[in-house]
Amino acid sequence: MRILIVGAGGVGDAIAKIAATRSFYEAVVVSDYDVSRAERTVAWITERHGAEVGARFATSRIDASDPDAVAAVARANGITHVMNAVEPKFVPSVFAGALAAGADYLDMAMSLSEPHPTDPYTTTGVKLGDDQFAQAGDWESAGRLALVGMGVEPGLSDVFARYAADHLFDSIDELGVRDGANLVVRDDDGNEIFAPSFSIWTTLEECLNPPVIFERGTGWTTTAPFSEPEVFEFPDGIGPVECVNVEHEEVLLMPRWIDAKRVTFKYGLGADFIGILKTIRDLGLASTVPIRVRSAAGPVEVAPRDVVAAALPDPAGLGPRMTGKTCAGTFVTGTGKDGRPKAVYLYHVADNEVTMRDFDSQCVVWQTALNPVIALELLARGDWEGVGVRGPEAFDAVPFLELMAKPVAEGGYGQPWGASDR
Amino acid sequence: MRILIVGAGGVGDAIAKIAATRSFYEAVVVSDYDVSRAERTVAWITERHGAEVGARFATSRIDASDPDAVAAVARANGITHVMNAVEPKFVPSVFAGALAAGADYLDMAMSLSEPHPTDPYTTTGVKLGDDQFAQAGDWESAGRLALVGMGVEPGLSDVFARYAADHLFDSIDELGVRDGANLVVRDDDGNEIFAPSFSIWTTLEECLNPPVIFERGTGWTTTAPFSEPEVFEFPDGIGPVECVNVEHEEVLLMPRWIDAKRVTFKYGLGADFIGILKTIRDLGLASTVPIRVRSAAGPVEVAPRDVVAAALPDPAGLGPRMTGKTCAGTFVTGTGKDGRPKAVYLYHVADNEVTMRDFDSQCVVWQTALNPVIALELLARGDWEGVGVRGPEAFDAVPFLELMAKPVAEGGYGQPWGASDR
Numbered sequence: 001m002r003i004l005i006v007g008a009g010g011v012g013d014a015i016a017k018i019a020a021t022r023s024f025y026e027a028v029v030v031s032d033y034d035v036s037r038a039e040r041t042v043a044w045i046t047e048r049h050g051a052e053v054g055a056r057f058a059t060s061r062i063d064a065s066d067p068d069a070v071a072a073v074a075r076a077n078g079i080t081h082v083m084n085a086v087e088p089k090f091v092p093s094v095f096a097g098a099l100a101a102g103a104d105y106l107d108m109a110m111s112l113s114e115p116h117p118t119d120p121y122t123t124t125g126v127k128l129g130d131d132q133f134a135q136a137g138d139w140e141s142a143g144r145l146a147l148v149g150m151g152v153e154p155g156l157s158d159v160f161a162r163y164a165a166d167h168l169f170d171s172i173d174e175l176g177v178r179d180g181a182n183l184v185v186r187d188d189d190g191n192e193i194f195a196p197s198f199s200i201w202t203t204l205e206e207c208l209n210p211p212v213i214f215e216r217g218t219g220w221t222t223t224a225p226f227s228e229p230e231v232f233e234f235p236d237g238i239g240p241v242e243c244v245n246v247e248h249e250e251v252l253l254m255p256r257w258i259d260a261k262r263v264t265f266k267y268g269l270g271a272d273f274i275g276i277l278k279t280i281r282d283l284g285l286a287s288t289v290p291i292r293v294r295s296a297a298g299p300v301e302v303a304p305r306d307v308v309a310a311a312l313p314d315p316a317g318l319g320p321r322m323t324g325k326t327c328a329g330t331f332v333t334g335t336g337k338d339g340r341p342k343a344v345y346l347y348h349v350a351d352n353e354v355t356m357r358d359f360d361s362q363c364v365v366w367q368t369a370l371n372p373v374i375a376l377e378l379l380a381r382g383d384w385e386g387v388g389v390r391g392p393e394a395f396d397a398v399p400f401l402e403l404m405a406k407p408v409a410e411g412g413y414g415q416p417w418g419a420s421d422r
Numbered sequence: 423m424r425i426l427i428v429g430a431g432g433v434g435d436a437i438a439k440i441a442a443t444r445s446f447y448e449a450v451v452v453s454d455y456d457v458s459r460a461e462r463t464v465a466w467i468t469e470r471h472g473a474e475v476g477a478r479f480a481t482s483r484i485d486a487s488d489p490d491a492v493a494a495v496a497r498a499n500g501i502t503h504v505m506n507a508v509e510p511k512f513v514p515s516v517f518a519g520a521l522a523a524g525a526d527y528l529d530m531a532m533s534l535s536e537p538h539p540t541d542p543y544t545t546t547g548v549k550l551g552d553d554q555f556a557q558a559g560d561w562e563s564a565g566r567l568a569l570v571g572m573g574v575e576p577g578l579s580d581v582f583a584r585y586a587a588d589h590l591f592d593s594i595d596e597l598g599v600r601d602g603a604n605l606v607v608r609d610d611d612g613n614e615i616f617a618p619s620f621s622i623w624t625t626l627e628e629c630l631n632p633p634v635i636f637e638r639g640t641g642w643t644t645t646a647p648f649s650e651p652e653v654f655e656f657p658d659g660i661g662p663v664e665c666v667n668v669e670h671e672e673v674l675l676m677p678r679w680i681d682a683k684r685v686t687f688k689y690g691l692g693a694d695f696i697g698i699l700k701t702i703r704d705l706g707l708a709s710t711v712p713i714r715v716r717s718a719a720g721p722v723e724v725a726p727r728d729v730v731a732a733a734l735p736d737p738a739g740l741g742p743r744m745t746g747k748t749c750a751g752t753f754v755t756g757t758g759k760d761g762r763p764k765a766v767y768l769y770h771v772a773d774n775e776v777t778m779r780d781f782d783s784q785c786v787v788w789q790t791a792l793n794p795v796i797a798l799e800l801l802a803r804g805d806w807e808g809v810g811v812r813g814p815e816a817f818d819a820v821p822f823l824e825l826m827a828k829p830v831a832e833g834g835y836g837q838p839w840g841a842s843d844r
Contacts, residue, residue: 193704194704194705275697275701276701276704276705279697279698279701279702280701280705282615282616282698283616283698283702283730283733283734284733284734285707285729285730285733287733290717290718291729291732291733292732293724293728293729293732294724294728294732295712295722295723295724295725295728296712296723297722297723300717300719300722300724301717301718301719302715302716302717302722302724302729303717304729304733306715306716306717307707307713307715307724307726307729308705308707310713310714310715310716311705311706311707311709311713311726312705312706
């Protein structure tokens, strides 16, 4: 297996660092539009793990917006697996470039949605991943696999859903992905500051798009943003967090392979952050349409959302200022194998203190990066195999969860997951 | 009297339109960096009031940041009074240009403050107007008058304070300026939208600077932003609004001419708007320091606050979408002329429906513009006179309030004011 990581931002960097602790592949090429970012990642690996490990990593400049450029880098390096770790807006070009180069493909976010032109808050328009699934035939006939949505959410959450369907439930009422954290960021004086732990650009994209819900019989529908607030109790000391419906890939992926009455995604933003996102929207600052703004060099055109992102600290750099844990998981309700009502939350927690110590990577970014590395290892071992465009729930969950939980000393990733009966 | 209005934004435009209904001056030159804005104002006047009135108005391009340019336009037009209607950051240059041209000067906001470098929330640094008062000697020796802070707040609020001191109170405990409104802005579909009725740039400047408070014996001190919240009951159907301390000129002006134990300014922002301003601050978007932002034309440098302002609708253009009233006034407590405790709110209300109908000017902007026109008329008549740098409370309040309240048919401005005993 020869892996091309496209994008050496927070998640791409962490994927490379996690991969550096494993030996299932022949080589990894870390690539970025700004090659110095890729070089920084490989330099960290060489310093931490030595020259022999570092020698398995190369770097390349890449233009993720150009399928031909992606294919050229993949071909030049004999790549077998393209690991997409750039912003979702580049999914179409990286996806096409991988297929053109005859490589398999993985991503952690799917091709973007477009709201319904007249009824955005009841009816879906172009859905997340529609563009990719429309090309499934091309991937099948080429005998290649696109494993889409293989981060933590989507990704691990989908693996949990498949596990619940196979081993815990006779029938499922709801697959409810629930994500929450108790992360706090402090300034140099120790005062708590506002600094989102994940890209505000992507958070706005997710939270202001109409949330999508799946219901058996009805199919996919949408609601207004921030709908159906609920307080969910997260494990491991995180506690209660206000969650709201958010557009997310799991709702599009799970129903394709798992039978459930209802599939939802709720993001534990907390009441304060929900208020902030609404304010950004109400001020017109979530817009991606450039506006004219005065500057010392005369009028310029900038997208307000880009300014919001630029004004906040880079989430990937927050690790040293952050404390707390982040939790990702799937809350499943229905009828258990014993024929009785059952409700269980399957989850994984990442502690920022640990991910910073071992990987110089903040926990939200690191937790996202962990899962595609495990998936790549399962593909390399042949435990997972297939062709076409497939979600994580299209594969057996057991080898994934076993490899993830097994202690490092025994060849695993040393990342136990939890199951909390409710 | 020959008047030069510097700036044909919302307030400058309304000053010209109000002046067009009066005859106390010989000529008005409306000037702006973008002369088409001045031309639009004069075209409106000519269309509404006829060619004869229009002929008393001329236009000019002006660079308000350059004292020489201001002086040159003033000299070229034989100007006797420079009416500053641009952003407060241009106060120093317009102020200097007027003196250089040998003209009297009026403004509606004073030279800007700078926070104390180490103790901003207890101790004043450079105060509002300090730069202007430092030059008082130059104005006195030139025999010229600078009437500073002559809008509605500061301006009419200061006139009310002087009236209370002269005619209603034996001794004053507190002069508390209180400003509130019940304005609502709607979109084309009639839905209420977020759209501040006053420049968000200036609102952020006022609200995030440390509020200043005057106390007899102690002098001027500062607090943290948004301090001492109180719910104040506004008249004329506006009702209760949450008010907080805000840095404002009245607190610096009133104690120079009026004896009071305490002087404060509280702005009726309302709880929602206070939350929005805090969010803008917490996101780093109130900053006036340029940051690097990506754009289609490559990286550019913009000040986040300029982007916030550019993303919101122009307040001057909101009039047609707005309903409601705005109230400005001074709440005075102390011992009345009868020796008994007394509390009275002296106020003026502007109704957007009326100001739009008569002046195509939204009510907040129009209410600001009304007062300097009245002041100019009093100066033209000789009812007010003086030299040096002086606030509105340095002059007798009675002729001002009489001229303002007198019906139009009797030669007044037809703008009654209220006194509500509490």
